Amino acid sequence: MEAGGTWTLLLVLLLLLVLTLVLPRTWTRGHLPPGPAPLPLLGNLLQLRPGALYLGLLRLSKQYGPVFTVYLGPWRRVVVLVGHEAVREALGDQAEEFSGRGMLATLDQTFDGHGVFFSSGERWRQLRRFTMLTLRDLGMGKREGEELIQAETQCLVEALQKTEAATLSLWVHSTSNSASLCLFPSQPSSLPPAPLGRAFDPSLLLAQATSNIVCSLTFGLRFPYEDKEFQALVQAAGSTLLAISSPWGQTYEMFSRLLQPLPGPHKQLLRHLSTLATFAAQQVQRHRGNLDSSGPAVDVVDAFLLKMAQEEQDPNTEFTDENMLMTVTYLLFAGTMTVSTTVRYTLLLLLKYPEVQERVREELTRELGDGRAPGLGDRARLPYTDAVLHEAQRLLALVPMGMPRALTRTTCFRGYTLPQGTEVFPLLGSVLHDPEIFKQPEEFNPGRFLDADGRFKKQEAFLPYSLGKRVCLGEGLARAEIFLLATAILQAFSLESASPLGALNLQPAVSGVFNIPPAFQLRVRPH
16 A cells, blocks of 8 residues: 555656646746756755755855745746845835735635735735725724723733643644644643643733734634633644644645645645634624624624625625635734734743843833833833834744735846746845844844934834735734733733743744744743
């Protein structure tokens, strides 16, 4: 049986090689930037190892410059942009041309060009404009949105106060062959033993808090942290994040046409995505039965259903069931994992550098006192705290390769001709770690964001949310969440590492589409 499977795979590979050599390319070459010559069937696999794709692209930039071309597998041609100048020139100065959505093969089978994130052209313009206006109407960027985040933050603080009895932990573990995200009912044996329930992994609670915020905005509901269905939903979002970033996920980006029909981890990824989409579909169905067509929308799904009713006679409308489902599924996934991962990495840094944690706490106490919860209006009075949060986002570089873009029309860029549809990887990690902007970029130094008088100083190359027309539509919400969650935690608790400080590793446990921080445990001591 095993031998038969091996021969089948060899025949598939042979057929693929023949097709690669015989069939004509479906794209025109144009005048492309230089890059390593691709091999039949393999593309540039020899230069780009799955599991270290981002680092491989950085290495190639040293040879070919800040703009070059690579081939992910035999068919997928990508132009790569490295460093602040190249990324800003493309995404900022030629924003319209670089506003198409490239491919994320691990997710495309589910989203199929639908929803606010994965669409392009007129569909994307309509959905993005509608989603941003809806979030604004629901309070994003206003006092109502701030109060929503503060209320959830208080629930998180109360949950953290109960962690002496907590045992659940959402964490990343890696082996030589795979990496997975697991929800365990007890302390993982590979982590140092913690004194009697006092130490815990904060991943699950942080993800539940941020998920509740997006669920409140999107579906008009929140869940108790003890809810098992809610925990499973958050775990599915975390497993999705890991799967698309894993070495297998990077391999799939190169060879999706070959791997899609075969068994493999991508089948498990589809199950995780199905969990998220099924939950979203259930909430949409609940809204259909309770929709008040005469009143204002109370959440994103309500607003979408009302918009669908307005345009139901328009045969060209983009407000369809599929676009609604894919939009809210993406919001659920991204809203759950991106902010919680950033806050988790911030806590790891504060454990690693207790002197920074103490200075933040002193500033919070001096400016806010002991009783008042932090608000967004306090940001200007907390320059050091703000600098720490910016530096944590810069150092993490959550989306190191940026989300793939595509050229909306044939474009001249730096003397090259890039045909319409060409995929572009704007390496945001290379911007956030650009040594021309940030000296010793791999070091944690909040002083980068402070001037000589201790006031907060903006950095033009601080682009964790990307740039241009495809800039993250939830940037304002994410910035507010990071600030309010982190400051509330530090105002309420001192954080202590369960491991020696020298054992705390700041390097990502997995680096792919996302940089995922390593697991760690901490203790919280109320002030």
